[in-house]
Structures are given as C-alpha cells and as structure tokens.
Ligand SMILES: Nc1ncnc2c1ncn2[C@@H]1O[C@H](COP(=O)(O)OP(=O)(O)OP(=O)(O)O)[C@@H](O)[C@H]1O
C-alpha cells in the first residue's frame with residue numbers, strides 16, 4: 001500500500017518529449033486508470049513507476065520515498081504486462097513462485113502465498129500445468145497471480161486484457177475490480193479502451209501526446225469533459241460536434257445556432273458561460289444518447305431545443321435505434337428509443353436535452369461548459 005506521485009515528470013526519447021510535465025498523485029489504495037490513444041505515453045509512465053525507465057526530468061515518489069535511480073527490484077511494485085510473459089517451461093506454480101524464490105523467501109511461505117493467490121484467482125487446480133496447456137483467460141490469471149504473491153505496495157497493469165476475446169475481457173474486468181477490493185493495494189492500470197477506464201477506475205487520467213488532458217472520476221469526465229479531446233474520447237458512440245456554431249442573444253434568451261440543423265436554447269445554468277463565447281468561433285457538442293425522437297415526446301414537451309436533418313443510415317440494435325443524419329457536411333449520430341421509426345432520406349426532428357449540452361472554443365478546443 002502506498003501512494004504514487006509524479007512531480008513535473010518528463011521523458012524524452014530521441015529529442016522528443018513523449019511524456020510532458022506530468023503532475024499526478026495516485027492515492028493509497030486507489031484504482032487509477034491511465035487511458036489514451038496508442039503512443040500517448042501510457043506505458044512509459046507505468047514503466048517509470050516500475051523503474052524500467054528513468055524520467056528525463058522530474059521526480060517520482062512511491063509512498064514518501066523518492067524513487068528516481070532506485071532499482072526496479074527495490075521498489076516493491078508488481079507489474080502485469082500485456083503479453084503476460086509467462087515462462088513456458090515452468091508450470092503454473094513455478095511461474096507464480098519464481099520472483100519469491102529469487103528473493104529467497106522460505107519454501108513454506110512460498111507455498112502458502114502461491115496457494116492463497118491461486119485460490120483467489122480460482123486456478124488452484126491448474127498449478128501443475130504448463131502455460132501452453134492453459135486458455136488465454138487462465139494465462140491471464142497466472143500473470144495476475146504472479147503479481148499478487150509479491151505483496152507489492154503498488155500494482156501496475158499494462159493493457160492486461162487486450163489479448164482476450166470480448167466476453168472474457170468483460171469477465172476479467174470484473175475479476176480485477178474484485179481483486180483490487182480484496183488485496184487493498186494501489187493499482188495503476190493502463191488501457192486505450194475507454195470502456196475499461198470508465199468501468200474500472202476510481203479515477204481516470206486521460207493522456208494525449210504525452211500530456212494530461214484531464215483527471216477525475218469517470219462520471220465527471222463524461223459529464224464535464226474539459227476539452228474536445230476528452231469529450232470525443234470518453235463515451236461511445238462519440239460525442240457529436242457541430243462546427244460553425246454561433247452563440248446568439250435575443251428577447252428569447254441565449255441560444256446556439258447550429259449550421260444547417262437548428263437551434264438550442266441555453267439553459268439558465270450555462271447562460272453566463274455561453275455569453276462569454278459570443279462572437280467567438282465555437283463548436284457545439286451533444287452526445288448521441290442526449291437526443292430524442294421528437295415524434296415520441298409527450299404532449300406539451302419543451303420544443304425550444306430542436307435539430308432537424310435528413311437521415312442517412314438507420315441501425316436497429318434491438319435495445320435502441322442508432323440514426324446517422326447529416327447537414328452541411330456534419331454528421332450526427334443519435335441513439336433513439338427502439339419505438340422510433342426514422343426513414344432514410346426523410347428529415348428527422350430530434351429534441352436536444354439542453355441540460356446535457358457542451359460548448360467548445362474552436363481555437364483552443366477548451367470547454368466553456
Ligand atoms: N525506448 C524507446 N525509444 C524511443 N521511443 C520510444 C521508446 N519507448 C517508447 N517510445 C515512444 O514514446 C511514445 C510513447 O510510447 P508508449 O509506449 O508510452 O505509448 P502507449 O501510450 O503505451 O501506446 P500503446 O497504446 O500503443 O501501448 C511513442 O511515440 C513511442 O514510439
């Protein structure tokens with residue numbers, strides 16, 4: 001158990017800063033997820049905690065100890081890699097026991113710890129098998145087991161589920177959450193999958209091009225993305241963006257004109273912030289799940305915020321209908337009630353949930369709200 005802190009951490013490879021000015025504190029026993037697209041510096045951050053890379057500048061602390069220059073084996077961290085890296089010639093027991101043997105832990109103690117870890121992970125019946133005799137999910141458990149026997153202060157996991165099929169991934173996701181609760185240790189978990197990040201993290205750190213874009217609890221990132229990158233990265237299908245939007249004010253109040261689609265009334269809570277964007281180039285954002293088919297609205301529903309455009313594609317998914325519509329080169333996706341019957345080529349009117357709208361500056365891409 002320990003917290004992990006980054007203080008102005010940089011990592012440079014070949015004159016390029018692949019990690020830039022990272023300031024971050026992972027709290028003791030927290031499950032922190034580092035998420036971002038390929039190449040954004042996630043693994044580099046994790047490897048710096050493990051001591052497999054040294055920062056070019058800045059400080060990393062584990063607990064109160066400055067670990068710059070401290071050997072990996074002295075850091076008391078356990079790391080699970082994407083490719084598991086099990087020893088093929090050793091059975092499951094020996095794979096899990098290996099690091100303990102290296103440390104000279106007594107035999108009885110090794111046996112006890114491996115047995116305990118194997119029981120937690122439900123692989124106690126597999127201890128005599130070789131890795132090639134295991135399924136992907138079982139190998140994954142052995143890799144986790146190898147980490148948990150260590151009694152490490154910090155668990156580091158680098159895309160541990162990416163080799164598994166979709167169903168097993170969902171199952172192992174839940175297993176890892178349970179494991180975290182059970183071992184009560186600080187977890188730093190790397191993934192490029194925003195669903196994994198949302199479902200697993202106490203807090204999420206979104207990285208892009210080596211810089212932190214935003215950190216916070218999953219719901220906060222979903223509800224209040226700080227910029228267009230986070231807005232587009234968290235949530236699926238992604239948030240719709242309407243370029244060429246304009247903030248206008250008249251007797252009716254403050255609203256946002258959407259080029260080719262219609263207008264949205266800005267609710268009272270955002271009026272002040274929207275006024276600050278008057279005359280600026282702005283981009284309006286709304287998530288697909290925050291649009292509703294106007295034909296299904298109850299009588300007397302609020303029609304102050306409506307958009308309309310011709311339908312391009314209709315996808316019936318059973319639980320919902322996904323509709324793509326476009327105007328003036330902008331495509332919008334909506335997730336509608338399955339009772340909705342949009343027709344390709346016909347215009348579709350949608351109500352915008354005005355409480356859920358977002359507005360970004362076109363130049364800085366930062367959110368006004
Ligand atoms: N040893 C190295 N030498 C030179 N460049 C490196 C080295 N390791 C990583 N990089 C570069 O640093 C950047 C960040 O790499 P990193 O592995 O941290 O990305 P990542 O976010 O983990 O990506 P992925 O999701 O693909 O695993 C990349 O552009 C990568 O090419």
Ligand SMILES: [Mg+2]
Pocket residue numbers: 042043044158
């Ligand atoms: Mg990586």
